Amino acid sequence: xxxxxxxxxxxxxxxxxxxxxxxxxxxxxxxxxxxxxxxxxxxxxxxxxxxxxxxxxxxxxxxxxxxxxxxxxxxxxxxxxxxxxxxxxxxxxxxxxxxxxxxxxxxxxxxxxxxxxxxxxxxxxxxxxxxxxxxxxxxxxxxxxxxxxxxxxxxxxxxxxxxxxxxxxxxxxxxxxxxxxxxxxxxxxxxxxxxxxxxxxxxxxxxxxxxxxxxxxxxxxxxxxxxxxxxxxxxxxxxxxxxxxxxxxxxxxxxxxxxxxxxxxxxxxxxxxxxxxxxxxxxxxxxxxxxxxxxxxxxxxxxxxxxxxxxxxxxxxxxxxxxxxxxxxxxxxxxxxxxxxxxxxxxxxxxxxxxxxxxxxxxxxxxxxxxxxxxxxxxxxxxxxxxxxxxxxxxxxxxxxxxxxxxxxxxxxxxxx
Amino acid sequence: xxxxxxxxxxxxxxxxxxxxxxxxxxxxxxxxxxxxxxxxxxxxxxxxxxxxxxxxxxxxxxxxxxxxxxxxxxxxxxxxxxxxxxxxxxxxxxxxxxxxxxxxxxxxxxxxxxxxxxxxxxxxxxxxxxxxxxxxxxxxxxxxxxxxxxxxxxxxxxxxxxxxxxxxxxxxxxxxxxxxxxxxxxxxxxxxxxxxxxxxxxxxxxxxxxxxxxxxxxxxxxxxxxxxxxxxxxxxxxxxxxxxxxxxxxxxxxxxxxxxxxxxxxxxxxxxxxxxxxxxxxxxxxxxxxxxxxxxxxxxxxxxxxxxxxxxxxxxxxxxxxxxxxxxxxxxxxxxxxxxxxxxxxxxxxxxxxxxxxxxxxxxxxxxxxxxxxxxxxxxxxxxxxxxxxxxxxxxxxxxxxxxxxxxxxxxxxxxxxxxxxxxxxxxxxxxxxxxxxxxxxxxxxxxxxxxxxxxxxxxxxxxxxxxxxxxxxxxxxxxxxxxxxxxxxxxxxxxx
Ligand SMILES: Cc1cc2nc3c(=O)[nH]c(=O)nc-3n(C[C@H](O)[C@H](O)[C@H](O)COP(=O)(O)OP(=O)(O)OC[C@H]3O[C@@H](n4cnc5c(N)ncnc54)[C@H](O)[C@@H]3O)c2cc1C
Ligand SMILES: Cc1cc2nc3c(=O)[nH]c(=O)nc-3n(C[C@H](O)[C@H](O)[C@H](O)COP(=O)(O)OP(=O)(O)OC[C@H]3O[C@@H](n4cnc5c(N)ncnc54)[C@H](O)[C@@H]3O)c2cc1C
Numbered sequence: 001x002x003x004x005x006x007x008x009x010x011x012x013x014x015x016x017x018x019x020x021x022x023x024x025x026x027x028x029x030x031x032x033x034x035x036x037x038x039x040x041x042x043x044x045x046x047x048x049x050x051x052x053x054x055x056x057x058x059x060x061x062x063x064x065x066x067x068x069x070x071x072x073x074x075x076x077x078x079x080x081x082x083x084x085x086x087x088x089x090x091x092x093x094x095x096x097x098x099x100x101x102x103x104x105x106x107x108x109x110x111x112x113x114x115x116x117x118x119x120x121x122x123x124x125x126x127x128x129x130x131x132x133x134x135x136x137x138x139x140x141x142x143x144x145x146x147x148x149x150x151x152x153x154x155x156x157x158x159x160x161x162x163x164x165x166x167x168x169x170x171x172x173x174x175x176x177x178x179x180x181x182x183x184x185x186x187x188x189x190x191x192x193x194x195x196x197x198x199x200x201x202x203x204x205x206x207x208x209x210x211x212x213x214x215x216x217x218x219x220x221x222x223x224x225x226x227x228x229x230x231x232x233x234x235x236x237x238x239x240x241x242x243x244x245x246x247x248x249x250x251x252x253x254x255x256x257x258x259x260x261x262x263x264x265x266x267x268x269x270x271x272x273x274x275x276x277x278x279x280x281x282x283x284x285x286x287x288x289x290x291x292x293x294x295x296x297x298x299x300x301x302x303x304x305x306x307x308x309x310x311x312x313x314x315x316x317x318x319x320x321x322x323x324x325x326x327x328x329x330x331x332x333x334x335x336x337x338x339x340x341x342x343x344x345x346x347x348x349x350x351x352x353x354x355x356x357x358x359x360x361x362x363x364x365x366x367x368x369x370x371x372x373x374x375x376x377x378x379x380x381x382x383x384x385x386x387x388x389x390x391x392x393x394x395x396x397x398x399x400x401x402x403x404x405x406x407x408x409x410x411x412x413x414x415x416x417x
Numbered sequence: 418x419x420x421x422x423x424x425x426x427x428x429x430x431x432x433x434x435x436x437x438x439x440x441x442x443x444x445x446x447x448x449x450x451x452x453x454x455x456x457x458x459x460x461x462x463x464x465x466x467x468x469x470x471x472x473x474x475x476x477x478x479x480x481x482x483x484x485x486x487x488x489x490x491x492x493x494x495x496x497x498x499x500x501x502x503x504x505x506x507x508x509x510x511x512x513x514x515x516x517x518x519x520x521x522x523x524x525x526x527x528x529x530x531x532x533x534x535x536x537x538x539x540x541x542x543x544x545x546x547x548x549x550x551x552x553x554x555x556x557x558x559x560x561x562x563x564x565x566x567x568x569x570x571x572x573x574x575x576x577x578x579x580x581x582x583x584x585x586x587x588x589x590x591x592x593x594x595x596x597x598x599x600x601x602x603x604x605x606x607x608x609x610x611x612x613x614x615x616x617x618x619x620x621x622x623x624x625x626x627x628x629x630x631x632x633x634x635x636x637x638x639x640x641x642x643x644x645x646x647x648x649x650x651x652x653x654x655x656x657x658x659x660x661x662x663x664x665x666x667x668x669x670x671x672x673x674x675x676x677x678x679x680x681x682x683x684x685x686x687x688x689x690x691x692x693x694x695x696x697x698x699x700x701x702x703x704x705x706x707x708x709x710x711x712x713x714x715x716x717x718x719x720x721x722x723x724x725x726x727x728x729x730x731x732x733x734x735x736x737x738x739x740x741x742x743x744x745x746x747x748x749x750x751x752x753x754x755x756x757x758x759x760x761x762x763x764x765x766x767x768x769x770x771x772x773x774x775x776x777x778x779x780x781x782x783x784x785x786x787x788x789x790x791x792x793x794x795x796x797x798x799x800x801x802x803x804x805x806x807x808x809x810x811x812x813x814x815x816x817x818x819x820x821x822x823x824x825x826x827x828x829x830x831x832x833x834x835x836x837x838x839x840x841x842x843x844x845x846x847x848x849x850x851x852x853x854x855x856x857x858x859x860x861x862x863x864x865x866x867x868x869x870x871x872x873x874x875x876x877x878x879x880x881x882x883x884x885x886x887x888x889x890x891x892x893x894x895x896x897x898x899x900x901x902x903x904x905x906x907x908x909x910x911x912x913x914x
Contacts, residue, residue, distance in 0.1 A: 100807070102814070103822070104819065107814065122861075127723045151869070154899065179902060180901075180904070218700065224887075224891040224893075225893055
């Protein structure tokens with residue numbers, strides 16, 4: 001297979017929900033050969049291990065399970081004749097869009113007119129957050145546990161402490177309880193939970209699982225299997241507060257301490273990245289700094305709602321198809337800057353010839369404020385937000401007409417009154 | 418399987434395994450007894466992986482002699498055993514002019530110990546060699562090398578098996594009786610008879626010595642913690658970067674060491690503990706390592722750390738006394754027929770091939786033996802596809818599709834490499850045993866993604882989930898199926914009513 005270079009109009013790396021949506025839209029938008037490359041034995045990405053329902057509420061107005069949601073897009077890809085290669089890992093990508101795929105039938109080289117990065121993300125580990133203590137069995141990341149439990153029906157432990165109160169940690173607290181484990185508590189280093197309020201009720205309060213805020217694991221105990229953890233409170237600068245240590249007996253520590261975009265390939269080709277999201281810098285066509293390479297889904301920014309990943313991927317798919325077939329896309333001429341109150345805003349630049357869905361996250365919880373789009377002194381759009389929290393990605397559509405008033409080729413997006 | 422041997426070796430670290438391999442050259446019946454579920458689980462798997470040159474040890478000591486001799490043998494040994502080895506060189510960096518005299522005395526000692534090509538370089542030369550390192554001057558030690566220590570330990574053990582000696586895992590020796598020619602060693606699997614004993618039990622060599630009636634020594638465990646940095650930062654250094662050794666300290670100071678796999682190690686610290694098995698890592702040392710290493714390497718960021726580990730030095734000198742303690746490699750009068758290896762701390766890895774020759778000579782002096790004509794010195798590792806050129810990879814995949822399927826994405830480990838690791842000659846099946854043979858779960862996601870897949874492959878190979886451990890012993894990965902657990906909970910609830 002090697003040596004024989006194949007051509008594709010659009011090649012998509014990663015067959016999770018983002019890759020599936022991008023592929024089917026690229027095909028629908030007129031790209032001829034659309035190739036979806038997935039290293040796993042099936043498409044669906046992390047949705048395959050998420051058997052709870054809560055997917056699709058934005059796009060389909062109903063709550064589907066992860067695999068159900070993925071199946072809809074998988075069917076679409078099949079109907080539209082997207083060519084899918086499974087167990088095929090992209091091991092190398094060049095700036096001129098030549099990629100190498102490794103699979104059990106050999107190495108293949110593909111020259112793609114457009115390429116979409118949809119590799120998703122990986123979980124932050126114990127090593128990355130530096131949890132001290134011994135190194136026994138029984139310390140797992142949430143994703144690994146989901147995999148063992150939901151896909152393989154294996155129980156990882158009886159008495160569990162969960163570190164991290166993001167939505168994943170909260171959902172796991174409920175899931176593990178339903179699967180017969182005793183979840184002793186969820187500890188969160190921040191003074192507020194990282195997951196959305198609804199999940200605190202549905203996943204913790206309904207099951208009487210305590211949530212300890214400003215608290216972290218300062219020591220893991222046990223030589224062979226975890227025998228317990230020591231929790232302690234942390235101060236405003238994340239330092240341990242003396243005298244607050246307490247030992248909790250458990251056999252499992254589940255870590256749900258954040259996701260990091262899978263950026264190896266992006267770094268290799270030298271794509272410019274945003275230090276806040278660690279994903280690529282993109283314009284409103286989801287173009288990266290390398291011509292013809294697009295990025296969407298969790299590898300671009302960590303999504304808490306899969307529907308938004310899908311919508312963004314569909315747009316990326318259409319743009320990639322247009323680039324592949326015509327070599328043209330509207331040039332981004334207006335730069336976007338995050339202002340007061342926002343950690344980041346995507347995209348980083350827009351063309352102004354189309355409506356844009358901006359995505360962003362706030363620094364802190366805010367009530368009855370607005371998201372304000374400003375250019376020069378002028379307010380382009382002000383959208384009232386009854387509630388904002390860092391855990392919930394904000395998505396705001398701004399119509400094309402508003403961009404006519406842009407001054408100095410720049411828009412600042414901020415939290416205001 | 419007869420349980421009578423010419424020689425029983427207690428401890429399957431790099432020293433015990435090197436000795437077993439030396440002895441497997443001869444027509445001797447040799448058994449190596451290791452208490453853990455795999456070799457390389459003690460100090461030999463948890464050190465800096467440096468093949469030292471001998472500049473750090475006092476001239477005339479046993480350490481100096483065996484260090485220099487061992488280092489000379491290393492490159493050929495690693496080539497024979499297909500073990501990653503790299504002569505990357507080392508710079509010992511003076512942060513200020515004030516440390517210059519220290520460099521000069523190190524150099525003088527190195528020359529006296531027979532170390533070649535030493536040279537003091539100025540800060541400009543250092544900048545050319547190590548553009549990211551800050552320093553006023555340095556001692557350049559070009560012959561220093563790195564090795565993958567656990568791979569060497571595993572390779573030695575596999576070569577031992579290939580050459581007909583026995584290795585028994587999960588076999589702690591709990592008692593020893595008898596005398597030279599007819600010792601009896603108690604293990605959970607039964608009594609083992611041996612004519613001679615080699616005590617290479619590392620941190621527990623004092624305890625094994627006591628089993629033979631020798632009460633002279635006490636091991637003072639001294640922990641060294643490390644941080645491992647992401648491969649994407651591997652380019653920051655070209656060779657090892659050491660500080661001037663702290664005066665009277667228990668180690669060589671916190672150094673920045675490349676690994677043969679392209680990561681960087683920061684460490685080790687030096688803290689005495691009471692428990693030889695207490696290989697925990699701490700927040701305090703993590704901060705200290707990052708701060709001290711940043712003096713040399715300002716670009717360092719806490720974000721680059723992928724994991725931490727600890728190794729334990731088997732020191733013969735307690736912290737209160739301090740200073741130098743030499744290797745003990747002796748047959749003492751209280752226990753004829755037992756070779757005692759005690760206090761084999763750094764540079765024990767480097768010295769291991771030389772120690773093995775010395776112990777082999779001692780054995781053959783007692784039991785005359787013929788060299789085996791069919792001794793196989795070569796051993797090959799499982800191919801690592803990620804390190805091979807694309808053409809070779811393609812050829813392998815065409816022969817066997819399992820080389821095509823990548824299971825561990827961080828380290829690019831294929832299905833074939835993992836299934837071959839599972840079939841290892843030692844019969845080690847813990848998740849860590851597979852990790853140290855294939856590198857699966859060793860990358861930046863630390864098994865979050867491939868852990869469940871490695872588990873699948875273990876199950877496919879006939880190891881049921883309830884038998885799987887992280888590290889052998891009671892380090893169980895699973896507590897039954899989710900169904901079992903739900904049933905347990907239900908029974909508890911109805912029982913409570
Ligand atoms: C525990 C958890 C709970 C969640 N709950 C909800 C919820 O209730 N509701 C909701 O709407 N959303 C939820 N989400 C969010 C949602 O799952 C994500 O937004 C979505 O999965 C992101 O899709 P993706 O395609 O970007 O990434 P992924 O699903 O991670 O897919 C990426 C794919 O790329 C493949 N890949 C990566 N690198 C390569 C390569 N080099 N070569 C080939 N293939 C490669 C991977 O194998 C993977 O299949 C949850 C997420 C998690 C983790
Ligand atoms: C922090 C640190 C850094 C180091 N860096 C270097 C370096 O860079 N270069 C270098 O040359 N050296 C270095 N060393 C030293 C080197 O690692 C050791 O000298 C070497 O690994 C010792 O090997 P060993 O086989 O004697 O001991 P071990 O590897 O500890 O092996 C002893 C084995 O005996 C087994 N055992 C114990 N009791 C029993 C029993 N009763 N029955 C059966 N089995 C038993 C144990 O399970 C263990 O596997 C370092 C050491 C430390 C701690």
